[in-house]
Amino acid sequence: QKEVEQDPGPLSVPEGAIVSLNCTYSNSAFQYFMWYRQYSRKGPELLMYTYSSGNKEDGRFTAQVDKSSKYISLFIRDSQPSDSATYLCAMKTGGFKTIFGAGTRLFVKA
Amino acid sequence: GAGVSQSPSNKVTEKGKDVELRCDPISGHTALYWYRQRLGQGLEFLIYFQGNSAPDKSGLPSDRFSAERTGESVSTLTIQRTQQEDSAVYLCASSLYNTEAFFGQGTRLTVV
Numbered sequence: 001q002k003e004v005e006q007d008p009g010p011l012s013v014p015e016g017a018i019v020s021l022n023c024t025y026s027n028s029a030f031q032y033f034m035w036y037r038q039y040s041r042k043g044p045e046l047l048m049y050t051y052s053s054g055n056k057e058d059g060r061f062t063a064q065v066d067k068s069s070k071y072i073s074l075f076i077r078d079s080q081p082s083d084s085a086t087y088l089c090a091m092k093t094g095g096f097k098t099i100f101g102a103g104t105r106l107f108v109k110a
Numbered sequence: 111g112a113g114v115s116q117s118p119s120n121k122v123t124e125k126g127k128d129v130e131l132r133c134d135p136i137s138g139h140t141a142l143y144w145y146r147q148r149l150g151q152g153l154e155f156l157i158y159f160q161g162n163s164a165p166d167k168s169g170l171p172s173d174r175f176s177a178e179r180t181g182e183s184v185s186t187l188t189i190q191r192t193q194q195e196d197s198a199v200y201l202c203a204s205s206l207y208n209t210e211a212f213f214g215q216g217t218r219l220t221v222v
Contacts, residue, residue: 006152008152032210034210034211036213041218042215042216043114043201043213043214043215043216044153044201044213045213046210046211046212049210088152088153090211096140096141096158096160096165096205096207097158097165097166098143098203098205098210098211099155100145100152100153100155101152102151102152102153103152103153
């Protein structure tokens with residue numbers, strides 16, 4: 001079993017839809033949770049960074065962490081074609097090593 | 111520097127040749143990571159450095175792959191006797207302790 005599981009998609013939604021992206025994990029020691037966005041032929045860029053359980057909102061993006069269920073989510077409101085990308089979840093226990101999910105490909109249709 | 115810099119951005123090499131990929135992390139970042147991303151795939155962990163030492167090199171696929179880091183700065187990933195299955199984007203990232211990782215734009219390696 002991988003430490004971090006993420007559905008690779010692709011996920012296709014119409015413009016304006018609410019998008020829900022999710023990851024599950026097995027290591028209960030993970031404390032730091034991140035979401036990265038990667039456009040085609042580019043390096044991943046950090047979207048959200050959260051510590052422990054709870055919600056964090058930034059504009060149209062909300063990151064949610066449920067440590068009891070070992071489940072994290074990224075919600076995108078009012079999705080736009082420019083949100084079409086691969087979204088990677090990532091997490092770490094503390095210290096240095098970061099574990100990434102495989103990424104979910106998202107397509108937002110105009 | 112302002113961000114993580116990787117060079118070259120693209121590399122085409124013949125099967126059997128050795129290649130060196132370079133990463134310049136963000137200044138002051140003590141952790142440095144190498145990942146491989148095959149076309150349409152997720153990130154595959156290769157190795158990470160804490161300072162100049164590599165506590166975890168479990169992701170290196172074979173003994174043809176090696177990496178070093180000098181002066182808590184630049185890192186090079188070397189692939190010897192390249193094979194076609196080595197074709198991928200090689201991504202480097204750096205971070206401080208307990209902070210998020212920042213990525214470079216990657217080196218796209220094509221083995222022909």
